[in-house]
Amino acid sequence: MNIRIDTPESLGQAMRSARKQLNLTQPQLALAAGVGVRFIVDLEAGKPTLRLENILRVLHALGGELQVGGLPISGEGA
Numbered sequence: 001m002n003i004r005i006d007t008p009e010s011l012g013q014a015m016r017s018a019r020k021q022l023n024l025t026q027p028q029l030a031l032a033a034g035v036g037v038r039f040i041v042d043l044e045a046g047k048p049t050l051r052l053e054n055i056l057r058v059l060h061a062l063g064g065e066l067q068v069g070g071l072p073i074s075g076e077g078a
Contacts, residue, residue: 002067009046011055016044018062033061 005011019029019040026040033040035054043050043058059066 007046008048008050012044012046015058015062018064019044022062029058029061033057 003010003014005014019026024032026044027037030037030040033054034057039050039054040058043055056066
């Protein structure tokens with residue numbers, strides 16, 4: 001299922017929803033992703049200044065992936 005994420009808040013809501021569907025607590029997810037509990041709290045709250053590297057760790061721990069669409073495509077290697 002694809003979810004449109006266009007704000008830090010919508011990313012946080014999606015992450016919280018996925019965590020709850022997997023019956024994980026914030027500390028359990030933090031441990032699985034290798035980040036601190038505070039990071040999970042901030043992510044789910046929609047804090048806009050979080051490190052992308054750590055967001056991707058959490059996303060992967062939840063079994064998700066990042067896909068980018070709608071960007072113009074030019075020749076290879078551009």
